[in-house]
Amino acid sequence: MTLRVSRVASALAVTLLVGGLATACNRGDSVSGSAAAGKPAIGIDMPRADSDFWNSYAQYVKTDITADGLNTLPVSNSENDITKLVANVQVFENTGAKAVVIAPQDTGAIVSTLNQLAAKNIPVVSVDTRPDAGKVYMVVRADNRAYGTKACQYLGKALNGKGSVAVLEGDLTSINGRDRSEAFASCMQQQFPGVTVYPLATNWDPAVGSSKLQTLLAQHPNLSGVYMEASIYLQPTLSLLQSKGLLKPLGTPGHIAIISNDGVPQEYDAIRKGEIDATISQPADLYAKYALFYAEAAVEGKTFKPGPTDHGSTIIQLPNGLEDQLPAPLVTKANVDDKSLWGNNISG
Incomplete structure (x- = not known):
């Protein structure tokens, strides 16, 4: 499959080379320093690196990890491969993750992994995709x-x-x-x-x-x-x-x-x-922000209920957890230059 390499993707590639994010079973750097010292570790898997959207999400995640001073394990990329995702999550388990952020592209095949994490009391935040079954702490997704x-x-x-x-x-x-x-x-x-x-x-x-x-x-x-x-x-x-x-x-x-x-x-x-x-x-910036927000809340033992949030979204009840449905506006020629749209603010 051949995809056009965008400025966003090019910028991210530079980030990868200097040790930011990793692909597949290669691992990126974790956050270190006084800001993250003593905080529970969070495992983060990127779902793929072949689209401008997910590369933008990865860029936002990297920025927010640093800004929030989070303690994250080396970030992995499962490359749209459920087998790699399962393996990457296993590494998170073995290296002390207290919460996991994933974006499973196959929402049925991830169920057994979610059950495994639940048995070990490791909460899961699922970004953009809602697993068909298996316990999740929060799904961060638009409708x-x-x-x-x-x-x-x-x-x-x-x-x-x-x-x-x-x-x-x-x-x-x-x-x-x-x-x-x-x-x-x-x-x-x-x-x-x-x-x-x-x-x-x-x-x-x-x-x-x-x-x-x-x-x-x-x-x-x-x-x-x-x-x-x-x-x-x-x-x-x-x-x-x-x-x-x-x-x-x-x-x-x-x-x-x-x-x-x-x-x-x-x-x-x-x-x-x-x-x-x-x-x-589709709000790549908010996906990153609230995925990390809920992961940190999970390791702190915080709980949430269905209803309106203070950030313009609505939390709904799922059979297997909760979902925060973030706003996703229609963009046409009339509002394409709106500076509040993340696509007008991403660097690269």
Whole structure:
């Protein structure tokens, strides 16, 4: 799989070389010094390093660890591999982690590991993904069904309720992929029945998405819109449309309406150019901030209850724990330059 290397990814690569974060079973540096002295150790696993969103999240985590003076074990990266994640968590257990922060991309296969951690009284904060079962202290996540619904409503209105839309779906074994896809399809069926939806399963692989979209365009050259469930599809999709003469600016005849999901700087640039219409800003900065906040709270024995928070979100009850649902705004040309959006503030 080939992905475009962004400025964010390049900046993070420099960080990796100087000893910040590590990939797979390689380990990064832990936080040391007086600020972290005596604090319980926290284990942190990055889920992948092949997307601008997750590289931005990693950058925020590194900054917040230092700012908060946390005691963290060497940070690992499971590279979208559940086997590596399980192995990395085992290292955290063996090296004294009192809490663990993970973002399991396969939300079913992580259950046995969560049960193992619960048996050892090691609380878990899950970022962005909600495990299907197994005890979690807190899930830090936005409402992914709302992502699908917002995308549906935007495209449905942009197309005046007519036409056809391709959906570059994520991994349907992941609750995020399922939530976005199911909510999008349900919304279209109920609110815009005149729009035909072509779901393209990609397993979060942009090369697969591009190939399937190319095949679909050959069969349906009058495609009206595209919903990309993650920003990893941005460049392959734009390149494909450009090669076919279908990348027409917003507001011109023949424009294919496109909405994405993540809120990375590259999406904002595409919105400014009129190449895509909108994206949904998944809060990488808040994911990092509150993942670490809850991990520290967990080792201190603090508890939380469902209801509104003091940071503009809502905690909901899950069968296996709690979830803090953080806000994720729709970004269009009207608000793309808003400085409160993390994608306008990330360095690199």
